[in-house]
Amino acid sequence: MLDTRDSPIPSPALLKVLDGAVDLHVHSGPSPFPRRLDHVEASYDAARINMRAILIKSHHHNTVMDLLAMKELLKDAPTPAYGGVALNSEVGGVNPSAVAVTIQMGGRAVWGPTVSAGQHIRAHSHDDGFPTAGSNLEEKEETIWAEDGTVSPEAVRVTQLVAEAGIMLSGGHLDAESMKALFATAQENGVRRLLLHHPDFIINASEGDVEEMLRYGAFVEHEMSMYHPAVPAPGFPIQQLVDWIERVGPERTVIDSDLGQKTNPLPVDGYIYVIQQLLDHGVKEKDVRQMICRNTAFLLGLEESA
Structure with a gap:
């Protein structure tokens, strides 16, 4: 059973704000990367603040299969x-077959390449605190x-499958130019739920890049x-997040935990700390709930409109 004895206890007022949150970025195990909790424990952790749902992300495999095995x-x-698949080399890369299996088994999300993206590989060519598997994968x-400089047929087909299923497509850790091309293709093919992760970490998207992705219908996630x-890393100041919210607007911003790693706080501990900080910095309760409840529910397919 998960040990939460050292976890912070939210105030009744904060609990009211957090009630019904949806976390789209939970790194529970099993995983080649060391994890602090498994998927069952993650569900119980989320219940501490009465979360509505969680989405389990692995960089290495289809998490829907985990959840079915743990039924x-x-x-x-x-x-x-809920689960999904990240299109890294462990599943054949940008592989429509891997996406089709995920969808058939009930997946709610497809992430573009993360640890296999060139942008990620270049960003993590030195020790910056990002977890490792401890062995060569x-x-x-x-x-x-594609070799001719166009979006590959495989990537096009992935967007078509995602659109047909009505699920979420994330750009993963692709560079901004690749992500813009993927999102443009996705929009053309009818994808309604698009997500840009941490534009100021790994992706290093410019303000213009973010504005273009917003035009394609993307939401912007901060972790x-x-x-x-x-x-330990990257250790951004909370004012940076406040500035992002003001720039993009709560209507198109989502905030998720990106927690579950072995040595990091529990996902819910992240919510308790960061959301209280946002409230203390003047972000309105209704805007917080837009970002952690309504927008995230829409992206997970729990609501038809954000």
Whole structure:
């Protein structure tokens, strides 16, 4: 059972704000990267603040299969857990077959290449605190581009499958130019739920890049792990997040935990700390709930409109 004895206790006022949140970025295990909790424990952790749902992300495999294998353990768990697939080399890269399997088994999300993206590989060529598997996973760089410089047929087909299923497509850790091309293709093919992760970490998207992706219908995600003092890197100041919210607007911003790593705070501990900080810095309760409840529910397919 998950040990939360050292976890912070939210005030009744904060609990009211957090009630019904949806976390789209939970890194529970199993995973080649060391994890602090498994998917069942993540469900119970989420119940501490009465979350509506969580989305389990792995850089290495289809998490829907995990959840189905844990079905008996999860049947009495308090918070519904959903899965998806990240298109890294472990699943064949930008692989429509991997996406089709994920969708058929009930997946709610497809992430573009993360640890296999060239942008990620270049950003993490030195020790910056990003977790490692502790062994060689034979990863190779994956791309959305064909040799002739156009979006590859495989990437186009991925967007078509995502659109047909009505699920979420994230740009993963692709560079901004690749992500813009992927999102433009996705919009053309009818994808309604698009997500840009941490534009100021790894992606290094410019303000113009973000504005273009917003025009394609993307939401912009920021991660609590990057603003929590117990997480060593990148250690962004909370004012940076406040500035992003003011720039993009709460209507198109989502805030998720990106927690579950072995040495980091629990996902809910991230919510308790970061959301209180936002409130203390003047972000309105209704705007917080837009970002952690309504927008995230829409992206997970729990609501038809944000």
